[in-house]
Amino acid sequence: MISHATDATDSTVTDEALRSLSGTADPRLRDLLTALIRHLHAFARETRLTREEWERAIGFLTATGQACTDTRQEFILLSDVLGLSMLVEEINGHQVPGATESTVLGPFHMTASPARELGATIDLVGDGEPCVVSGRVLSQDGTPLPGATVDVWQADRHGFYDVQRPDVQPPGNGRGLFTADPEGRFRFRTCVPSPYPIPTDGPVGELLAATGRHPYRPAHIHFIASAAGHAPVTTHIFVAGGDYLDSDAVFAVKDSLVRDFAETDDPVLAQEWGVANPFRHAHVDLVLERS
Template sequence: MAGDRTVTDEVVDSLRGSADPRLRELLTGLVRHLHAFAREARLTQQEWERAIGFLTATGQACTDTRQEFILLSDVLGLSMLVETINNRQGPGATESTVLGPFHMTESPVRELGANIDLVGGGEPCVVSGRVLSRDGGPLPGAVVDVWQADGNGFYDVQQPGVQPAGNGRGLFTADDEGRFWFRTCVPSPYPIPTDGPVGGLLRATGRHPYRPAHVHFIASAEGHAPVTTHIFVAGSDYLDSDAVFAVKPRLVANFAPVDDPSAARDFGVANPFRHARFDLVLERA
């Protein structure tokens, strides 16, 4: 019969028959760490039951357009840790960061220069740049997947009766020189959803739920490793206290004010506007 100090070994022994060595390795490590935590913290029955209830509620909060478990992973820093372990870019390559919980639907294919802000109301903005290999060469035909919140800090999937599907999203193909550009609104800081179990966890630990202003990107090109990243707005609130720990200094970009009617006409935006320029640099696969 298992005792307090032998149950761990018995569980680990029960995993030895797994035909998948990686699964066996992962479960063995998980069991040992979980059991060590329970012993170290002297976990009570009531605390264990509350934890099970929290995880159950987290699963129940997930829908086709909401992923509460990713949100939980984000606020515990686990998403950022896994991203860092698995994506160590070489010098000059664009740094990766978390996917986030709102890449829940496919971005609509759009032409270069299209406006992804379908509702208006935010400060007009142009985002432009190139997709490059780390050796500096352009990557024609690279695919750039973009998604962001609207000017009020909400994603389309959060407001299905207010925002049209695909608002703030676009799937662009870079031109023959690797260039991409699109019109949008300047993103604003926003709180992650707090009406579920993760919000309760933040309140219980005295943490704020806010993220600094940013635009999400996934860039991919043949022969290169894709990168999942953000571009953060320089000067935004919460750059030093992102609720999901995703800010990296090299991912902060200047959304420069432009007061030039001629440039505004060329881009098809109202004057004045903001213009963010940056490149997405990929590692060879």
């Protein structure tokens, strides 16, 4: 029979829990669980966690799981607002100077982006400010990567993704999967993104309210760029001069990812690119690290 000391500071339960992992065949799993148990037990001791607080935490995590659907990932949202998602990105980010910095995936990469031709629009509603995004996918030495894939997704001008308002937006609105040309170039039409609040109608929203935090993200477009022989990068570009760049609810802004969405008055270029003139234009080179 196992007996535990009545004083939590002298309790043997942590040692016993750690010993229970001795038969774990996967060494990485054993290391992860060992660290998790040590830190969770230390947290409980440091805060003198009460039974009521423990029960409330269990209820919160249960509600977080229940809020997840095929098109909503509340646990990723929770990880985002706690800064954990961004920390994992920083730990696993690029090591090569000049490579594009990574940032969070976010909770709305839940459906496959439809394949689209270069220069096509991802704005299927067409009620936002016209914008063209162009760029190149490059290797770390500046060599273009022909055939690289560029997965993009963004909210509409009202700050909602297609999966949030399927009665208003057609499936795939704000999304596109593009293949870079022989010079590594890509281009697509869209609308200028707007700042928006992350979903606040679930447990994560309650957490933000309880801590007095706002739910807003600065205006941005998501990217995942990948090419053979290179590590893919998950990143954003943020609209320069916009609100919330210094207080992103998910801590994902990096200076290197802020881009000018410059107003462009060029009727010839507008006709070539199939967009109304004047329009906004942003350029981004996505630089991948060799794998």
